[in-house]
Amino acid sequence: MHYFRSDLKQKKLVNINVPHKKIKMGLNESTLNPFEKLGDKFIEKLRSVPLNRYFNDITKKLKMKLADYTGVPPECLAFGNGADEMLYYIFTAVRENNNSFAVSLAPSYFDYKSYTGAVGMGIKFLSLQSDFDFSADEFLKLSDSNDCTLSILCNPNNPTGNLLDDDKITKVIENSNRLVLIDETYFEFSGKTFADKVEKYPNLVIVRSFSKAFSVAGLRFGYIISRPENIRELEKVMTIFHLNLMTQAFVVSILENKEIFLEHNRKIIESRETLYNELASIPGISVHNTATNFLVFSIGKRTEELFNFISENNIAIRPVWHHPVLRNYVRVTIGSKEDNAVFLERVKEFMGR
Numbered sequence: 001m002h003y004f005r006s007d008l009k010q011k012k013l014v015n016i017n018v019p020h021k022k023i024k025m026g027l028n029e030s031t032l033n034p035f036e037k038l039g040d041k042f043i044e045k046l047r048s049v050p051l052n053r054y055f056n057d058i059t060k061k062l063k064m065k066l067a068d069y070t071g072v073p074p075e076c077l078a079f080g081n082g083a084d085e086m087l088y089y090i091f092t093a094v095r096e097n098n099n100s101f102a103v104s105l106a107p108s109y110f111d112y113k114s115y116t117g118a119v120g121m122g123i124k125f126l127s128l129q130s131d132f133d134f135s136a137d138e139f140l141k142l143s144d145s146n147d148c149t150l151s152i153l154c155n156p157n158n159p160t161g162n163l164l165d166d167d168k169i170t171k172v173i174e175n176s177n178r179l180v181l182i183d184e185t186y187f188e189f190s191g192k193t194f195a196d197k198v199e200k201y202p203n204l205v206i207v208r209s210f211s212k213a214f215s216v217a218g219l220r221f222g223y224i225i226s227r228p229e230n231i232r233e234l235e236k237v238m239t240i241f242h243l244n245l246m247t248q249a250f251v252v253s254i255l256e257n258k259e260i261f262l263e264h265n266r267k268i269i270e271s272r273e274t275l276y277n278e279l280a281s282i283p284g285i286s287v288h289n290t291a292t293n294f295l296v297f298s299i300g301k302r303t304e305e306l307f308n309f310i311s312e313n314n315i316a317i318r319p320v321w322h323h324p325v326l327r328n329y330v331r332v333t334i335g336s337k338e339d340n341a342v343f344l345e346r347v348k349e350f351m352g353r
């Protein structure tokens with residue numbers, strides 16, 4: 001006797017396995033706590049929303065503010081509980097049948113696999129090259145099947161941190177019959193976007209997040225940018241009141257005070273350069289340039305030993321060595337100046353042993 005979809009039997013339950021540490025540099029979160037900056041303004045905004053009602057004008061206001069921030073018309077936007085939920089809805093909307101699959105690069109964001117699996121789709125991966133670049137022709141070849149209903153490109157890519165080549169992304173969009181999803185979760189740290197191309201390309205859909213650049217990972221807010229006709233199709237698979245009014249009010253408040261967050265991001269970008277240069281100057285460390293709020297580095301065979309040492313010193317970073325392209329690599333989130341300094345101290349201590 002079984003009660004659920006039979007393919008779920010083989011699917012593993014996803015656990016986020018990040019140990020609790022004093023210094024949190026493992027999940028690409030922001031170090032800025034929005035309440036410290038905006039406390040009263042948030043509370044006032046929340047008070048203005050009657051929670052005994054399903055609807056409120058705050059939804060329209062949010063759409064207008066987000067349109068203003070993104071530079072696309074409000075009809076080109078849909079929002080929900082984090083980029084993750086947006087991915088889930090897109091996968092739900094493109095799944096045709098049990099043979100449907102998506103294509104993506106590897107290594108890339110882990111949950112493309114989790115959520116395609118959750119909706120009963122497959123996923124195929126093209127491995128990145130050792131310089132984290134990819135072949136658009138190979139990628140198109142992999143997606144060249146009636147069963148491939150979605151191509152996913154993460155730009156900049158997590159966990160490698162690099163931007164993909166513009167011309168290659170364009171080639172993929174122009175030569176795909178089905179939807180091409182660009183995940184721009186780290187857009188504010190790269191400054192690169194395809195949002196201005198949604199009018200030109202009917203098969204382009206972009207996903208973004210407020211978890212990183214707007215410091216509200218725990219609030220859960222993400223959004224989709226695409227042509228109005230795509231937004232309408234995607235909204236058909238969303239539950240009607242999926243985004244609660246408190247989150248909407250919070251996000252309006254963030255957008256009304258966005259300079260605070262954007263200024264913080266500029267500081268993170270500065271710190272990222274400092275941390276990169278400091279790591280690069282330590283003999284034996286290989287570190288990669290990044291367009292995000294994290295970077296990957298390796299010390300070769302002893303990387304796992306270094307990882308354990310950092311963990312023992314109450315700092316969480318992330319092992320990303322499971323894919324051959326990142327063998328012996330770890331990922332560290334750019335933290336506050338103080339956290340970065342402690343982290344560097346520990347790395348230097350280990351390297352000097």
Ligand SMILES: Cc1ncc(COP(=O)(O)O)c(C=O)c1O
Pocket residue numbers: 027028081082083084085109154158183185208209210211217221222
């Ligand atoms: C590439 C990428 N996409 C999506 C997400 C999910 O973001 P959210 O917190 O908005 O669900 C993450 C989170 O780390 C990510 O790195």
